[in-house]
Amino acid sequence: MTRRALITGITGQDGSYLAEFLLDKGYEVHGIIRRASTFNTGRIDHLYVDPHTPGARLFLHYGDLVDGSRLVALLAEIAPDEVYNLGAQSHVRVSFDEPELTSESTALGTVRLLEAIRHSGLNCRFYQASSSEMFGSSPPPQNENTALHPRSPYGTAKLFAYWSTRNYREAYGLFTVNGILFNHESPRRGETFVSRKITRAVARIRAGLDAHVYLGNINAVRDWGYAPEYVDGMWRMLQADTPDDYVLATGTGHSVRDFLALAFDAAGLDWERHVRFDDRYLRPAEVDTVIGDATKAHATLGWKPQVLLPELVRIMVEADIRALEHGGTPTVDCPALPGWPTRTEARHLR
Template identity: 65%
Template sequence: MSEGGALSSTNPTFEQDGIDVPKRAFITGITGQDGSYLAELLLAKGYEVHGLVRRSSSFNRGRIDPIYLDAEAGERLFLHYGDMTDGVSLVNLVLEIQPDEVYNLAAQSHVRVSFEMPEYTASADGIGTVRLLEAIRAAKLDCRFYQASTSEMFGATPPPQNEKTLFYPRSPYAAAKLYAHWMTVNYREAYDMYAVSGILFNHESPRRGETFLTRKVTKAVAAIKGGHQDILMLGNIDAVRDWGYAKEYVEGMWRMLQADEPTDYVLATGVGTTVRDFVELAFQHVDLDWRDYVMFDDKYERPTEVDALIGDPSKARELLDWKAQTDVEALAKLMVDADIAALAEISPPDPR
């Protein structure tokens, strides 16, 4: 089987009994940052979108609720209860939905938390992927499968990292994702499934969870500027990451499933930035000196650190015509602005 190739002329509709029917996409992790952006993208392209939602005592749908306000798009968005640790629910949903495309974005995705919950992380991120692949295989669906892999799988391997770089995971999260990655490759080769892994480097947005580094920083900048917070506690600020804009990266996910042949791709900007530099950019945007507000706390350090992740997206640029457009400075600014706007909605500005 050849790798990659030109994008197919796949249309978001197909003909069934003489009627144009929208393509169906099934997104696990639809309530997350990537899931919500991907849902918007696919709905804009005319898809019918189905999403997996975990049952909990409190609602966690803030990122996708606005989609329902769009009457036309909301009519093509359907949510289903299920869980990546429950294989039966996945089998039933795949049989019910009969998707044309499946995007597996669900995960326990916080690296630091994975050290505290290694077994759950392995079950949700690693075995959960196999449960979903088996559900598709058992249903004998002719669909295309996207697996959300991660740059964390490279771990201790020095940059730049591309699709041929050796993996060296340095956390339970990375190890679980690596298992899911290789199982996706295995199902592609063993069962001739159209299954791809997108190895995405750090991608952020105003929808990023508040416990993740970049959002923690920009939310704190907004709060400090508004007089609602005094300091920001951080761990290792010397780590280097390749930060891009999540809204652009979900376009890359979709493009991977439109290619003629399945293969794996790195999505990245190709530019490395230290945590210190990101922090400085965020504080500079509101005319503050970060050194007056940032303090070190070793509880935020990982047991095993990943020093530098910088991706080489050449393959995606060549085969998918995909390229990151938003640089880290613009990303920091748009995230700070969004957090300032969000804070203004709930708290009046400090008169100081």
């Protein structure tokens, strides 16, 4: 029997890779997207098949994590075997400007979804996208037993969602897991995130379109991995015999300065000639170093990352250069098929 998955945040980087991954495994995939006046499905356009076509396995539904009644209705309609909660206000710096919005979607949105599952009586498995930002100022390496000390509204909202997920597992016997993912990037990363901001700037500077890129703290150290490998880890967590929480990370730390050097070097450029400091990009409270220890995921799930920072940066820089040469942005890693942007909403949204 075909398994059915529901993904919140399906139009984001992780959601698009997860949708691909699950479709390749034969799942029927349902995604929740927010209503907007413009199409925001660029990362998944290449997966499009008209849902009225026999054999179609990807379906999108309007919904929002701030609308609990809609979540209840969707769960009753879809009856998923697995739920992946990837939806959130996910930009750390923005969370300082919009702490209430971040808490509403990232923290309370998770509770609404868990409550919808509990009251529906569905026998489904639930994945919560937790974050290394929950560790904050705790010293590395960080694993499942490290003290949690978030340093941003985003981190505190993720911490609320993390403990809520554990509480629903312990209090109600639901199969709920937390994936504590460290930074994971790809050509589909949003352009305002520092990794993609850098690789996109490299492409534009190389083409003579820009001269500089403006950044904040380039001494921050992060554990960077490759997003497609991390969605495999998400799936593995929900296939385990018992629910638990897992760190996914490469175990290697590099500064933003290191990322800059690799990215500009990939295009034959000297980063120090093109990078400028702008204090607008500093956070009120900084997280200096996060480096994950994924020993538990290696041992229990058989998950181990293969792509480390030098290869990851090369992949992203080359994708941004190719996209610029073709007049677009690499929201997908292959040419997008025609479909959704030219069809009416009624054709592909329910």
